[in-house]
Amino acid sequence: MSTVAPIVELVEDRWPDSGVPHDALGQLVLASHLLGEDRRVANFGGGNTSAKGTATDHVGREVRVMWVKGSGSDLATMGPADFTPLRLDEVELLFARDAMSDEEMVAYLTRCMVDPAAPRSSIETLLHAFLPAAHVHHTHPDGINMFAGAANGEDLVRECFDDEAAWIPYIRPGFTLAKQVGEAVRSNPALKLIVLAKHGLVCWGDSAEEAYRTTIEVIDRAVEFANERTGGQQRFGGSAGNPAGDDVLQAVLPTIRGAVSSERLKLLVADRSARTLEFVSSREAPEVVTVGAACPDHLVHTKRVPLWVPYDPASDDLDTLRARIVGRAEQYRADYRAYVEQCRDADAVPGDPDARVVLIQHLGLVAAGTTTKAARLSRDLYHRAIEVMAGAQALGGFVSLTAEESFAIEYWPLELYKLSLAPPPGELQGSVAVVTGAAGGIGGEIVARLAQLGACVVGFDLDGEGAVASVDALGERGLAIAGDVTSEDSVRAAFNAAVTAFGGADIVVSNAGVASSAPIEETSLAEWSRNHAVLGTGYFLVAREAFRVLREQGIGGALIFIASKNALVAGKNAAAYSSAKAAELHLARCLAEEGGSAGIRVNTVNPDAVLQGSRIWGSSWRAERAAAYGIDEDELEEHYRKRTTLGVHILPEDIAQAVIHFASPERSGKSTGNLLNVDGGVPAAYSR
Numbered sequence: 001m002s003t004v005a006p007i008v009e010l011v012e013d014r015w016p017d018s019g020v021p022h023d024a025l026g027q028l029v030l031a032s033h034l035l036g037e038d039r040r041v042a043n044f045g046g047g048n049t050s051a052k053g054t055a056t057d058h059v060g061r062e063v064r065v066m067w068v069k070g071s072g073s074d075l076a077t078m079g080p081a082d083f084t085p086l087r088l089d090e091v092e093l094l095f096a097r098d099a100m101s102d103e104e105m106v107a108y109l110t111r112c113m114v115d116p117a118a119p120r121s122s123i124e125t126l127l128h129a130f131l132p133a134a135h136v137h138h139t140h141p142d143g144i145n146m147f148a149g150a151a152n153g154e155d156l157v158r159e160c161f162d163d164e165a166a167w168i169p170y171i172r173p174g175f176t177l178a179k180q181v182g183e184a185v186r187s188n189p190a191l192k193l194i195v196l197a198k199h200g201l202v203c204w205g206d207s208a209e210e211a212y213r214t215t216i217e218v219i220d221r222a223v224e225f226a227n228e229r230t231g232g233q234q235r236f237g238g239s240a241g242n243p244a245g246d247d248v249l250q251a252v253l254p255t256i257r258g259a260v261s262s263e264r265l266k267l268l269v270a271d272r273s274a275r276t277l278e279f280v281s282s283r284e285a286p287e288v289v290t291v292g293a294a295c296p297d298h299l300v301h302t303k304r305v306p307l308w309v310p311y312d313p314a315s316d317d318l319d320t321l322r323a324r325i326v327g328r329a330e331q332y333r334a335d336y337r338a339y340v341e342q343c344r345d346a347d348a349v350p351g352d353p354d355a356r357v358v359l360i361q362h363l364g365l366v367a368a369g370t371t372t373k374a375a376r377l378s379r380d381l382y383h384r385a386i387e388v389m390a391g392a393q394a395l396g397g398f399v400s401l402t403a404e405e406s407f408a409i410e411y412w413p414l415e416l417y418k419l420s421l422a423p424p425p426g427e428l429q430g431s432v433a434v435v436t437g438a439a440g441g442i443g444g445e446i447v448a449r450l451a452q453l454g455a456c457v458v459g460f461d462l463d464g465e466g467a468v469a470s471v472d473a474l475g476e477r478g479l480a481i482a483g484d485v486t487s488e489d490s491v492r493a494a495f496n497a498a499v500t501a502f503g504g505a506d507i508v509v510s511n512a513g514v515a516s517s518a519p520i521e522e523t524s525l526a527e528w529s530r531n532h533a534v535l536g537t538g539y540f541l542v543a544r545e546a547f548r549v550l551r552e553q554g555i556g557g558a559l560i561f562i563a564s565k566n567a568l569v570a571g572k573n574a575a576a577y578s579s580a581k582a583a584e585l586h587l588a589r590c591l592a593e594e595g596g597s598a599g600i601r602v603n604t605v606n607p608d609a610v611l612q613g614s615r616i617w618g619s620s621w622r623a624e625r626a627a628a629y630g631i632d633e634d635e636l637e638e639h640y641r642k643r644t645t646l647g648v649h650i651l652p653e654d655i656a657q658a659v660i661h662f663a664s665p666e667r668s669g670k671s672t673g674n675l676l677n678v679d680g681g682v683p684a685a686y687s688r
């Protein structure tokens, strides 16, 4: 007989035996970390904690203070400065009122701050203030939210906790909810917890330890109750078939990326964890995914519902799946716009209509965001939703906020304020660039400039260590791939890596180069072939792979070729190099013509004599060019500067600026097949 896994998991009490701080704020920080470290207890950014005590104000007076979590921070990582100290005497006065608007509440609380430099206090501040306990912990735990999100939730809470618990029907956080919580606790001293319908849990205590331990204890009581009640049931009604392989998801990632980037470019995070695969392959998933968010707190990061794409690995081929992804994504946008239209008041500005969570049946979850961090957050919150839905489904059926209730949270100014704390987006935020020859002087500068504007960058180079160094400062936005542009496998691997890490690519800078100089009679076949292999074949292979990804995404893109003055000017004693550069330039123009209808722009930057940091100029090419001009090697920089019309040195950052121009749709969205000389002015290379 096979054993059926429990519907939900127990959580552990992590309160330490020693090292607990003595002061209220120190204990508050510790408890917050413990709650946030287990995402089954407190999801990222969700939940809030407080402590009441005394502090000294700026005049030196002792005042009663409540420290409450500041808006926009996360329990797991917040420090003492992320809590807002408020004058408790002034805040408590509000309990006598009958009503208060959000705007009044925010304005009032701002004036109660002991330190005006502290962050704005949490949306749920009054809930903490009105509850007469020294420590209050409000969380959105899976184990309690499966009750809070079950059709028969109120009955379940009564059965499990009897009169130790109060149930408060759903209402958006604010003055009224805070007052209801305060009144419930004041009128019933035996109360131990409050379950907020479709929302979360409130526990409290005389100490942080007591509030924390009560939180953990009641979650585990709920979990044990649920597992006993549902014993023998399979999560989501059991499996409806085996999941398909990893390779299928990898193959459709660019399609998904294009399908959810209608207004803003998105980065993707793919997830095929065991729980996710179990869910997307289950019998109940197609129905459950339509119900709504598992917690109001998820809404701005996951939207009300995910984009669900039916897929049958046995009968659907890749093209069928791709077409379905595109069609469903379009339908999702139409549905989202209809929801906004149905619920919005005159002031609300409709947000990005694309899905943040994509679920493909029997295949996996793909989260989308304008940053990888945002995409990961959507994924993590959906993991919480899966757990809550598993419990609620088994206990009596998962229910969620209505469309109007969801909208009131998703477009709530106080919720949007949290998002406004993030830094403004860079010009290339959400885009993915692949740069070949990333380890060189020009390549390194191109990588740095693209990253500065917010792009994720895959640095590709024969010199793997050099590529690593080039993307090192980018953190999770950078990826180094060692490889050869003349190898089909290598180039394919680089683009595959971009797809795996970020979901696709938008900007491809072909910059890998070689150079050699010799009179034609002395040019070996090997030398000729090497120039044409790197500058001709290499640019072809990179462009071909780039086109494949860009076409699958279906949202355009930019290819930028780094050529040379020699592509236009007949270079003496450099026929192999110059003719290969000319081929490269013409390839760019041919591809501009070919990519136009798909919005793929192909442009060329034409540098001349960029000696600084260049690997080519560190090679024999330097001596060869000096010899060709009949000068000493150390006279070369000056020789090149003097022969330019502007009389200037050309530096790697000058080339990078030109690349940015062609990479950015904002700057050059209507330019293709173009050539931009960055050579200080060389009359022979003026295009005509």
Ligand SMILES: [Zn+2]
Pocket: 047, 124, 138, 139, 140, 199, 200, 297
């Ligand atoms: Zn909450």
